[in-house]
Amino acid sequence: MNKFIRVNMSSGEIEIQAVPNQYIGLGGRALTSSFVNDEVKPTCHPLGKNNKLIFAPGLLSGTSAPNSGRLSVGAKSPLTGTIKECNTGGVFSQQMAKMGIKALVIEGMPEDDKFYVIKVSMDNVAIEEAPVEILGGCGNYDAIAFLTEKHGKNVGIAIVGPAGEHRLPSANISFKDPEGNIRSAGRGGLGAVMGSKKVKAVILDDTGAGTVPIAEPEKFRAAAKVFANALLSHPVSGQGLAAYGTDVLVNILNEAGGLPSYNFTQGRIDHNDIISGETMNATITERGGDGKVSHGCHRGCIIKCSQWYPDKQGKYITSGFEYETIWALGADAGIKNLDLIAYADRAMDDIGVDSIEVSVAVATAMEGGLLPWGDGEAALDAIKQIAVPTPLGRILGGGCAVVGKVCGLYRTPVVKDQAIPAYDPRSVKGIGLTYATTPMGADHTAGYCVSGNILKVGGDLDPLKKDGQIEYARSMQIGTAAVDSTGMCLFVYFGIADSPEGYQALIDMINAQYGLSLTSGDVDKLGESVLKVERDFNKRAGFTNAHDRLPEFFEYEALPPHNQVWDFTPEEIDEVYNF
Amino acid sequence: MKIKVKLFATLREKREKEMDLEIHETTTPGDILDLLGIPQSEVAIIMINGRHSKLNASLTENDTLAFFPAVGGG
Numbered sequence: 001m002n003k004f005i006r007v008n009m010s011s012g013e014i015e016i017q018a019v020p021n022q023y024i025g026l027g028g029r030a031l032t033s034s035f036v037n038d039e040v041k042p043t044c045h046p047l048g049k050n051n052k053l054i055f056a057p058g059l060l061s062g063t064s065a066p067n068s069g070r071l072s073v074g075a076k077s078p079l080t081g082t083i084k085e086c087n088t089g090g091v092f093s094q095q096m097a098k099m100g101i102k103a104l105v106i107e108g109m110p111e112d113d114k115f116y117v118i119k120v121s122m123d124n125v126a127i128e129e130a131p132v133e134i135l136g137g138c139g140n141y142d143a144i145a146f147l148t149e150k151h152g153k154n155v156g157i158a159i160v161g162p163a164g165e166h167r168l169p170s171a172n173i174s175f176k177d178p179e180g181n182i183r184s185a186g187r188g189g190l191g192a193v194m195g196s197k198k199v200k201a202v203i204l205d206d207t208g209a210g211t212v213p214i215a216e217p218e219k220f221r222a223a224a225k226v227f228a229n230a231l232l233s234h235p236v237s238g239q240g241l242a243a244y245g246t247d248v249l250v251n252i253l254n255e256a257g258g259l260p261s262y263n264f265t266q267g268r269i270d271h272n273d274i275i276s277g278e279t280m281n282a283t284i285t286e287r288g289g290d291g292k293v294s295h296g297c298h299r300g301c302i303i304k305c306s307q308w309y310p311d312k313q314g315k316y317i318t319s320g321f322e323y324e325t326i327w328a329l330g331a332d333a334g335i336k337n338l339d340l341i342a343y344a345d346r347a348m349d350d351i352g353v354d355s356i357e358v359s360v361a362v363a364t365a366m367e368g369g370l371l372p373w374g375d376g377e378a379a380l381d382a383i384k385q386i387a388v389p390t391p392l393g394r395i396l397g398g399g400c401a402v403v404g405k406v407c408g409l410y411r412t413p414v415v416k417d418q419a420i421p422a423y424d425p426r427s428v429k430g431i432g433l434t435y436a437t438t439p440m441g442a443d444h445t446a447g448y449c450v451s452g453n454i455l456k457v458g459g460d461l462d463p464l465k466k467d468g469q470i471e472y473a474r475s476m477q478i479g480t481a482a483v484d485s486t487g488m489c490l491f492v493y494f495g496i497a498d499s500p501e502g503y504q505a506l507i508d509m510i511n512a513q514y515g516l517s518l519t520s521g522d523v524d525k526l527g528e529s530v531l532k533v534e535r536d537f538n539k540r541a542g543f544t545n546a547h548d549r550l551p552e553f554f555e556y557e558a559l560p561p562h563n564q565v566w567d568f569t570p571e572e573i574d575e576v577y578n579f
Numbered sequence: 580m581k582i583k584v585k586l587f588a589t590l591r592e593k594r595e596k597e598m599d600l601e602i603h604e605t606t607t608p609g610d611i612l613d614l615l616g617i618p619q620s621e622v623a624i625i626m627i628n629g630r631h632s633k634l635n636a637s638l639t640e641n642d643t644l645a646f647f648p649a650v651g652g653g
Contacts (some may be wrong), residue, residue: 235623236651244588246652251587253647257629268629273596277652278588306653323652448653455651456631457625464630494651561629 011107032074058487064099069298089297090175155202161352164191214513230502248277274328289314328359340376368407458497
């Protein structure tokens with residue numbers, strides 16, 4: 001990957017440079033976060049001309065390494081005000097890597113009010129006016145179909161929906177998946193940054209692209225085989241995720257009393273089986289038609305946690321129908337209908353909003369009296385208003401913190417204004433430390449301590465006790481920052497957490513591709529350096545340790561059934577980043 | 580004494596997902612797996628009243644005992 005592309009939307013200038021020296025050894029999150037910290041003014045307004053948006057494939061993307069097709073997107077977040085790295089599946093990452101593109105940067109902002117499409121091919125980068133057909137309320141499904149028809153079925157597409165055009169803080173960037181459906185770089189409002197730069201879509205045409213060069217092909221193939229075996233032989237990454245999707249977590253979190261419900265006032269519900277992964281699997285199987293229990297979000301995925309969820313007639317509704325979305329609408333908002341939740345998931349993908357942020361905002365809006373508790377039809381209607389956007393649509397699209405403020409609530413589940421997802425920090429204490437301290441704002445994927453606390457993969461900690469949690473949250477965040485830099489799906493963790501040879505194979509693949517001799521110590525150092533870069537940006541943006549705290553209500557509202565409160569002291573929380 | 584037993588994910592295949600059992604005071608979660616014909620190797624997580632537990636744990640009247648295979652997500 002030897003090209004570093006900069007598109008300046010202020011001047012219309014396009015530069016195709018050699019990769020700057022300091023970024024040659026980086027990929028994915030390490031690259032996007034280093035770049036944002038180097039070039040974005042930390043105090044800039046995220047929607048102003050000084051923010052920059054960067055897309056970067058991971059170190060292993062574009063190779064035959066299983067599950068290496070994740071793309072990192074970075075900028076200063078309009079939701080949190082912090083640095084943001086958000087990663088996604090789809091075909092974009094592998095195409096960028098095969099085209100030799102280390103990174104694509106969009107900077108500046110045009111003075112006129114038109115939207116544009118950036119088209120990147122092997123020998124050209126062009127800025128074109130966006131076709132009117134995909135503007136002004138056109139959903140992402142139709143827009144992707146239109147652009148695919150216009151530019152060819154194999155093109156990669158990154159697009160913002162109506163929410164991104166309106167620069168709402170929950171706007172995501174959607175990516176075409178192998179079948180023309182949608183994957184999302186969901187969290188932190190990066191779609192609003194793209195919308196602020198008046199870029200409706202980026203099209204990648206990889207016609208003429210070669211293969212990614214591998215320094216030592218034999219070694220690479222051997223390591224990839226060991227790695228694939230580690231993933232396939234683990235019951236979670238090999239079978240469980242494919243069968244039930246991530247939604248299998250509803251029942252285990254519910255049983256453990258860690259399923260935040262009715263705006264974080266209960267840890268367990270009675271209607272869990274209406275929204276569980278077991279029910280989703282049975283429903284898809286029974287309905288048939290377009291339904292698929294198992295589906296991969298990018299080529300080369302062997303875990304296949306995604307699925308196609310069909311309606312009663314067997315017609316596709318949505319894919320990538322994740323636990324966190326289903327939890328937020330099903331348990332936190334109390335909507336007892338998986339079909340309505342599926343239509344809401346589709347609507348959020350189509351409008352281009354983060355389905356975690358907006359779904360938690362729906363639950364908060366119910367507590368605030370904007371919507372009736374548990375009313376799925378009302379929630380779906382309100383979500384669709386984000387595309388217009390009506391005042392209610394703008395409020396929901398503003399995210400959970402905005403909803404909490406306009407409703408006058410103290411019980412607003414956010415950290416750094418990003419909604420807390422699907423695991424209650426009072427009864428899954430390790431994940432609370434990640435929510436509090438990650439540079440991203442509340443984000444379970446930044447250090448998934450649920451694994452050792454509840455799932456007992458890669459660790460065994462008592463979820464109700466503080467013992468060992470600080471060290472665990474630290475090591476999980478460091479490891480995750482490294483994995484996010486490789487282009488690997490985070491779920492490879494389940495396959496390699498308890499498999500030293502699987503973990504070594506991941507390092508061996510990087511070494512074989514680049515002709516390096518990294519050790520596991522180097523990988524830890526990479527993770528640490530990424531987190532330090534991100535913390536540095538946040539510090540310069542005005543964030544202090546006082547922002548690394550959970551909302552106060554967790555300290556004094558005990559969560560049934562275990563009646564736990566959040567009891568880490570500020571000094572203990574600050575220990576997580578003592579490295 | 581009476582307890583409630585819950586099964587999840589693959590453990591539900593061809594079995595009831597929830598049942599009330601009348602057991603002896605010395606019966607352990609491991610004994611109940613034997614009774615239900617579930618190989619211990621298929622069970623990764625045991626919870627009693629929402630707390631992680633072991634195959635040889637003691638059970639008391641009205642406990643809820645839950646068995647899970649290896650599961651993950653995120």
